[in-house]
Amino acid sequence: MKAKGNQKTKVNIVTLGCSKNLVDSEVMLTQLRGNGIDTTHEAQNDDSNVVIINTCGFIDNAKQESVDTILRYVDAKEEGLVEKIYVSGCLSQRYKDDLEREIPQVDAFFGTRDLPAILKKFKADYKHELIGERLTTTNSHYSYLKIAEGCDRPCSFCAIPLMRGGHVSRPIEELVKEAQNLAKNGTKELLLIAQDSTYYGLDLYKKRNLADLMRNLSDVEGIDWIRLHYAFPTGFPMDVLDVMAERDNICNYLDIPLQHGSTKMLKLMRRGTTREKTEALLQEMRMRVPDIGIRTTLIAGHPGETEADFEDMVDFVEKTRFDRLGIFNYSHEENTHAFSMEDNVPDEVKQERANIVMDVQEGISREINDAKIGKTFKVLIDRKESGNFVGRTEHDSPEVDNEVLIDASKHYLRVGDFADIKINDATEFDLYGEPVA
Numbered sequence: 001m002k003a004k005g006n007q008k009t010k011v012n013i014v015t016l017g018c019s020k021n022l023v024d025s026e027v028m029l030t031q032l033r034g035n036g037i038d039t040t041h042e043a044q045n046d047d048s049n050v051v052i053i054n055t056c057g058f059i060d061n062a063k064q065e066s067v068d069t070i071l072r073y074v075d076a077k078e079e080g081l082v083e084k085i086y087v088s089g090c091l092s093q094r095y096k097d098d099l100e101r102e103i104p105q106v107d108a109f110f111g112t113r114d115l116p117a118i119l120k121k122f123k124a125d126y127k128h129e130l131i132g133e134r135l136t137t138t139n140s141h142y143s144y145l146k147i148a149e150g151c152d153r154p155c156s157f158c159a160i161p162l163m164r165g166g167h168v169s170r171p172i173e174e175l176v177k178e179a180q181n182l183a184k185n186g187t188k189e190l191l192l193i194a195q196d197s198t199y200y201g202l203d204l205y206k207k208r209n210l211a212d213l214m215r216n217l218s219d220v221e222g223i224d225w226i227r228l229h230y231a232f233p234t235g236f237p238m239d240v241l242d243v244m245a246e247r248d249n250i251c252n253y254l255d256i257p258l259q260h261g262s263t264k265m266l267k268l269m270r271r272g273t274t275r276e277k278t279e280a281l282l283q284e285m286r287m288r289v290p291d292i293g294i295r296t297t298l299i300a301g302h303p304g305e306t307e308a309d310f311e312d313m314v315d316f317v318e319k320t321r322f323d324r325l326g327i328f329n330y331s332h333e334e335n336t337h338a339f340s341m342e343d344n345v346p347d348e349v350k351q352e353r354a355n356i357v358m359d360v361q362e363g364i365s366r367e368i369n370d371a372k373i374g375k376t377f378k379v380l381i382d383r384k385e386s387g388n389f390v391g392r393t394e395h396d397s398p399e400v401d402n403e404v405l406i407d408a409s410k411h412y413l414r415v416g417d418f419a420d421i422k423i424n425d426a427t428e429f430d431l432y433g434e435p436v437a
Helices: 019-034 060-078 090-102 115-120 160-164 172-184 210-218 239-246 263-268 275-288 307-320 347-370
Strands: 010-015 038-041 050-055 084-089 142-146 189-193 225-228 250-255 293-300 324-329 376-385 388-392 403-407 418-426 430-435
Touching: 010 019, 019 038, 019 050, 019 084, 019 115, 019 142, 019 189, 050 060, 050 090, 060 084, 060 090, 084 090, 090 160, 142 172, 172 210, 189 210, 210 225, 210 239, 239 250, 239 275, 263 275, 263 307, 275 293, 275 307, 293 307, 293 347, 307 347, 324 347, 347 418, 376 403, 403 418
Parallel strands: 010 038, 010 050, 050 084, 142 189, 189 225, 225 250, 250 293, 293 324, 403 430
Antiparallel strands: 376 388, 376 418, 388 403, 418 430
């Protein structure tokens, strides 16, 4: 494949959406470069003649961003700045026929598990010897490790099974090899991700095997922190908490999306649990791992949510006192179970409810942060920005959680290193501190 003027093929991969998509792009980057193809990720100068857009199709805003990005590159193609456009990922998996009809300027659309087909476009082969090898695009000191693909859960609001298919766990040996390679390249923190990490191992080992995986990863030399994301509450394997308590390099951190605090709404959402069971689970987690930091996400305005249901959610947030919390407005997604229900909560009410929950969480977060003043924490330094070194404690994941700011005019720290930081001030979502000599 040659561009104008016999220019050699140069590929730019553009990634939209979540960390799972980012890992897919990194695998694609590794395979293309492994085949000798000049490939970059999110190129700043953007002088590539081929672009692969790895799309998100989760909710309305994400879908719109994906479409806008495709159209921006279509304009570039019509101006002669780009020769080929390929679209992959969730939006393409879910709406391929519609996209082919509506945006014919795109050269090909691929789904979420079509990497070999993408490689064929470049006369390249899928190199099995590169399994477990991955070029990362994040700061080299932390990397996402995708432990499974797809989801078998029947949640009413979620289109992920439509785009990602059923749950498929990756073998422990393969994940350990990948972690070892990442560690050799400077990774100190592994962020374990999946559509549903709780389900890990059921397909391969006929049991929930997340605890065993975490033990094996914990043994990898050079990995100082292991952080667990996207744990489904129903069927949560409690032995994970034992491993968390036993192993110093497994962060006392859990990302457990709960979606609501009303039993009625949890039933409508097909979550397989109740508020009472959820509260008992969280209580058990805090008892077994007293220093655990719990992050959750909630949804405002699911069909059928009344004012009383919303008040239940607010009460749940106030009583549970999550360390970290995010909330999304419900998005009415085709072919999901909830799409058969009336989307009967107006958009402005959804937003108002989300704002109320975040106001409550701000107060909780401020109280939790104020209690940290005077204490010293192990902090991983991520970057230098606006006159500060910016890092995170073990209770904070990149991009979504709190950060620790250290005045760079007074102190020198190395990005990618750990430092003991004494906290001397706090706001709702940030801590301020200085290194302990």
